[in-house]
Amino acid sequence: MKTIYILWIRQLKRYVRSKSRMIGSLAQPLLFLVSLGYGFGHVFEQAGQGSYINFLAPGIIAMSIIFSAIFMGMEIIWDRQFGFLKETLVAPVSRMNIMIGRTLGGATVATMQGIIVFLISMIAGFTPYNCALVPFAILVMVLVSVMFTAFGTMVASFLDDMHGFQMIMNFLVMPMFFMSGALFPFEGLPPAIATIAKFDPLSYGVDAFRTLLINQSHFGLGIDVLVLSVITFIFLSLGSYFFSKIQI
Amino acid sequence: MQNIIEVKNLTKKFKDLTAVDNISFDIKKGEIFGFLGPNGAGKSTTIKMLTTLLNPTSGEISLNGHNPVYEANEVRHSFGIVFQDPSLDDELTAYENMEFHGVLYGIPKKLRRQKIEELLNFVELWDRRDSFVKQYSGGMKRRLEIARGLMHSPKILFLDEPTLGLDPQTRNHMWKYLRDHNKSEGITVFFTTHYMEEAERNAQRIAIIDHGKIVATGTSEELKKQTNKNSLEDAFLELTGNTIREEEGSSLDKIRTMRRRWTGGRK
Numbered sequence: 001m002k003t004i005y006i007l008w009i010r011q012l013k014r015y016v017r018s019k020s021r022m023i024g025s026l027a028q029p030l031l032f033l034v035s036l037g038y039g040f041g042h043v044f045e046q047a048g049q050g051s052y053i054n055f056l057a058p059g060i061i062a063m064s065i066i067f068s069a070i071f072m073g074m075e076i077i078w079d080r081q082f083g084f085l086k087e088t089l090v091a092p093v094s095r096m097n098i099m100i101g102r103t104l105g106g107a108t109v110a111t112m113q114g115i116i117v118f119l120i121s122m123i124a125g126f127t128p129y130n131c132a133l134v135p136f137a138i139l140v141m142v143l144v145s146v147m148f149t150a151f152g153t154m155v156a157s158f159l160d161d162m163h164g165f166q167m168i169m170n171f172l173v174m175p176m177f178f179m180s181g182a183l184f185p186f187e188g189l190p191p192a193i194a195t196i197a198k199f200d201p202l203s204y205g206v207d208a209f210r211t212l213l214i215n216q217s218h219f220g221l222g223i224d225v226l227v228l229s230v231i232t233f234i235f236l237s238l239g240s241y242f243f244s245k246i247q248i
Numbered sequence: 249m250q251n252i253i254e255v256k257n258l259t260k261k262f263k264d265l266t267a268v269d270n271i272s273f274d275i276k277k278g279e280i281f282g283f284l285g286p287n288g289a290g291k292s293t294t295i296k297m298l299t300t301l302l303n304p305t306s307g308e309i310s311l312n313g314h315n316p317v318y319e320a321n322e323v324r325h326s327f328g329i330v331f332q333d334p335s336l337d338d339e340l341t342a343y344e345n346m347e348f349h350g351v352l353y354g355i356p357k358k359l360r361r362q363k364i365e366e367l368l369n370f371v372e373l374w375d376r377r378d379s380f381v382k383q384y385s386g387g388m389k390r391r392l393e394i395a396r397g398l399m400h401s402p403k404i405l406f407l408d409e410p411t412l413g414l415d416p417q418t419r420n421h422m423w424k425y426l427r428d429h430n431k432s433e434g435i436t437v438f439f440t441t442h443y444m445e446e447a448e449r450n451a452q453r454i455a456i457i458d459h460g461k462i463v464a465t466g467t468s469e470e471l472k473k474q475t476n477k478n479s480l481e482d483a484f485l486e487l488t489g490n491t492i493r494e495e496e497g498s499s500l501d502k503i504r505t506m507r508r509r510w511t512g513g514r515k
Contacts, residue, residue, distance in 0.1 A: 082335075083333045091324060
């Protein structure tokens with residue numbers, strides 16, 4: 001238990017201390033929110049869909065979570081390059097506990113990012129329809145954060161250095177974000193795109209956020225939470241398995 | 249005297265390559281043991297097997313009476329290690345790095361605080377305990393790693409080329425700490441180095457490994473006598489030959505790692 005705690009607190013300390021990283025990771029969602037939110041707002045409204053900022057904000061929250069969670073999971077590559085991973089691997093602690101501590105730490109950071117982006121989007125003009133549901137939205141943020149941190153850990157177990165990182169971003173993370181419906185409604189999509197979106201785990205996170213924050217649902221909250229939980233479980237299991245196979 | 253490390257017929261194969269080939273040796277409790285060999289001879293692979301990071305293909309290891317394969321946790325409590333490359337968290341302070349280690353090794357809070365102070369004083373870093381490790385010089389990092397490695401009062405300390413890139417002052421200081429600790433606590437020291445002079449000065453017994461096989465063991469005097477040479481360096485060259493070893497390029501290393509992972513190696 002204490003070992004999980006120390007691994008968790010380490011991730012938090014590292015996050016809070018690198019101000020540049022914190023600011024950098026907030027700049028991107030802010031840019032999306034302002035440029036797309038205000039840029040397309042007029043067109044969106046004319047199409048009779050209501051406020052685009054309101055529609056977009058849950059998607060941008062999902063975006064900041066997926067990016068920071070995967071990044072936190074993949075931090076193992078750094079630890080491996082800078083040698084710190086070895087220190088944890090020769091310690092009398094099971095790999096399972098190391099994995100749990102790291103994942104919780106990364107997920108906490110990603111959730112914090114999500115909450116900060118939520119607050120920023122409120123300044124930009126976003127209003128959740130029912131404040132009492134915000135805590136539930138935060139619970140879903142935790143679930144999505146755990147899911148993608150575990151995913152990042154899993155991917156990182158295959159990579160020896162940072163060269164692969166860009167490829168993962170371009171071929172896995174970016175498609176997951178753009179196909180998730182974070183930026184557009186699921187209704188009226190061409191069938192091919194709609195099918196891809198259905199297989200994108202982030203879609204269910206975005207949908208759950210929309211359900212809880214602006215009362216717009218596509219799959220239904222029950223399905224969202226079920227799919228997210230199952231996939232989180234799968235990623236966690238695979239992540240621990242591959243992490244336990246890491247060799248220095 | 250009792251043997252704290254016993255290695256019998258230890259072999260490690262990576263597909264087409266035999267990194268460690270049927271080696272056997274014993275190390276006595278409280279001994280300072282030097283493990284020498286050219287690049288790629290199998291030193292690091294042997295250390296990884298002794299320290300539970302790698303499973304042997306065949307052969308047996310007993311470390312403080314425990315088997316690293318089946319009793320990994322007991323073995324991990326028995327040794328401390330200073331790796332070839334630094335393994336500290338740069339974003340944490342020296343104190344936090346020590347604290348992290350102490351918690352991982354399950355040292356109770358009171359004893360932990362006391363040990364951290366004692367050991368940071370021992371390596372003369374107590375005044376800099378709240379500096380971030382990224383502000384430390386190479387020598388300071390090494391000293392911190394030694395303090396960290398000693399924190400859980402291990403019976404054995406492994407040092408993999410601990411003095412690489414350090415100036416003679418730091419090297420001397422470092423070995424002074426280690427010899428002091430060896431005398432006062434009776435800790436066994438197992439180290440690898442490329443500096444023959446360092447091995448001669450500090451090791452009570454030396455083993456020379458080449459192409460995965462141990463080619464000689466003994467005190468530095470015995471090795472010199474055995475080869476009829478005046479210096480350990482000449483004896484070493486006599487035993488291992490003059491050719492420069494092509495260390496496997498990092499790309500090949502990487503492929504091996506990938507291969508191992510895909511074929512389901514071990515933790």
